[in-house]
Structures are given as structure tokens and as C-alpha cells.
Amino acid sequence: QKEVEQNSGPLSVPEGAIASLNCTYSDRVSQSFFWYRQYSGKSPELIMSIYSNGDKEDGRFTAQLNKASQYVSLLIRDSQPSDSATYLCAVFGNTGKLIFGQGTTLQVKP
Amino acid sequence: DGGITQSPKYLFRKEGQNVTLSCEQNLNHDAMYWYRQDPGQGLRLIYYSQIVNDFQKGDIAEGYSVSREKKESFPLTVTSAQKNPTAFYLCASRLDSLSYNEQFFGPGTRLTVL
Numbered sequence: 001q002k003e004v005e006q007n008s009g010p011l012s013v014p015e016g017a018i019a020s021l022n023c024t025y026s027d028r029v030s031q032s033f034f035w036y037r038q039y040s041g042k043s044p045e046l047i048m049s050i051y052s053n054g055d056k057e058d059g060r061f062t063a064q065l066n067k068a069s070q071y072v073s074l075l076i077r078d079s080q081p082s083d084s085a086t087y088l089c090a091v092f093g094n095t096g097k098l099i100f101g102q103g104t105t106l107q108v109k110p
Numbered sequence: 111d112g113g114i115t116q117s118p119k120y121l122f123r124k125e126g127q128n129v130t131l132s133c134e135q136n137l138n139h140d141a142m143y144w145y146r147q148d149p150g151q152g153l154r155l156i157y158y159s160q161i162v163n164d165f166q167k168g169d170i171a172e173g174y175s176v177s178r179e180k181k182e183s184f185p186l187t188v189t190s191a192q193k194n195p196t197a198f199y200l201c202a203s204r205l206d207s208l209s210y211n212e213q214f215f216g217p218g219t220r221l222t223v224l
Contacts, residue, residue, distance in 0.1 A: 032210050097168075101152065102151070
């Protein structure tokens with residue numbers, strides 16, 4: 001079992017819809033969780049951080065964390081073509097390092 | 111203007127040559143990291159440093175070397191022992207190794223072996 005798992009996609013949604021990206025992790029003692037957006041040929045950009053159970057909203061983005069289920073998700077409301085990118089889930093566990101998932105490719109179709 | 115800089119943006123190397131990738135940050139971050147990304151793949155950790163004059167191997171350190179003589183600098187050398195070095199190399203930093211600190215990436219160096 002991979003430490004951080006994401007569906008590679010592609011996830012295709014129409015413009016204006018809600019995109020839901022999911023991530024599961026294996027280390028129960030993980031304390032902090034991050035979502036990065038990576039455009040093709042570019043470096044990852046941090047878009048959300050979440051540390052406690054529940055929802056955290058920032059503009060069109062909502063991160064959701066459920067530590068009991070070892071599950072973290074990212075919702076993107078009113079999806080735009082400019083949101084088309086690969087989204088990386090990262091988890092900080094007891095190794096003292098960020099562990100990254102393989103990423104989910106999101107395609108927003110006009 | 112604070113941030114992480116990497117140079118060069120593109121680098122071409124002949125087989126058998128060593129090359130050094132530069133990473134500099136002016137964020138006053140203690141921890142710095144090097145990752146490798148292959149097309150369609152996730153990030154793999156090469157080396158990391160949590161403090162000046164100290165560094166540890168990551169998951170794929172063979173064929174690479176690093177130094178951390180200054181807080182703001184963490185250069186990566188890709189040696190001729192690295193069998194398949196063509197990849198996108200990303201440097202990252204965070205304030206320290208505590209869990210809640212955010213990690214930021216530089217713009218990357220794309221290395222191609224000819």
C-alpha cells in the first residue's frame with residue numbers, strides 16, 4: 001500500500017461544476033496535510049493547508065480532512081479551464097518529511 | 111522579493127559529466143529539499159537538509175551529492191554514476207522540519223542528458 005494514494009485521473013468536469021479530488025494516507029499519526037497545484041512543465045504551487053478535522057475554505061477551494069478515515073479531499077467550486085492541472089496531495093508524517101501522492105490530473109472543459 | 115531560485119532553468123549534459131544544480135532561498139528557512147520528477151510521475155526525494163552542515167539521503171540518493179555550507183544555499187550535483195539523470199529537478203524549503211510548516215518549491219531545473 002502506498003503511503004499517500006490518489007486517483008491519477010484524468011478527472012474531467014465541465015466549466016462551472018464542482019471538482020472533487022480525493023486522497024488517502026496510511027500513516028495514522030500524520031499531522032498536517034497539503035494540496036499543491038502543478039501546471040504542465042511548472043513547479044508545484046501550494047494552494048491549501050489543513051491540520052484539523054473538518055473543512056477549510058479559501059475562495060473557491062475547500063479542503064476537507066477526516067483523520068479517522070485517513071482521508072483528505074479538495075473541492076474546487078465553479079471550476080474554470082484555468083484550474084486544469086495536476087493536483088498533488090502531500091502528508092507530513094512521522095518520518096519528518098512530506099510524502100506526496102502521484103497526483104490527480106484535472107481537466108475542466110469549457 | 112523573497113523566494114526560492116534555481117538555476118539554470120534548462121541544462122544539457124553529455125554522458126559521463128558531472129553537473130551542479132543551484133538552489134538559493136532568502137526565506138530564512140532551515141530545511142531544504144531536492145526532488146526529482148519524471149514525466150507523468152510523482153515527486154521522489156533525493157536529499158534533504160534540516161540545518162546547515164547537515165543533510166540526509168532521501169529515497170533515491172544514489173548518483174547524487176549535496177552540500178549545505180550556507181543556510182540559504184543547497185546545491186545538488188548529479189554525478190556520472192546516476193544512470194538516468196534526465197528529469198525535472200525541484201528544490202523546496204520550509205521554515206523548519208516541524209509538521210505544520212508549509213513547504214514551498216522553486217521553479218525547477220530541467221536536465222537533459224545528450
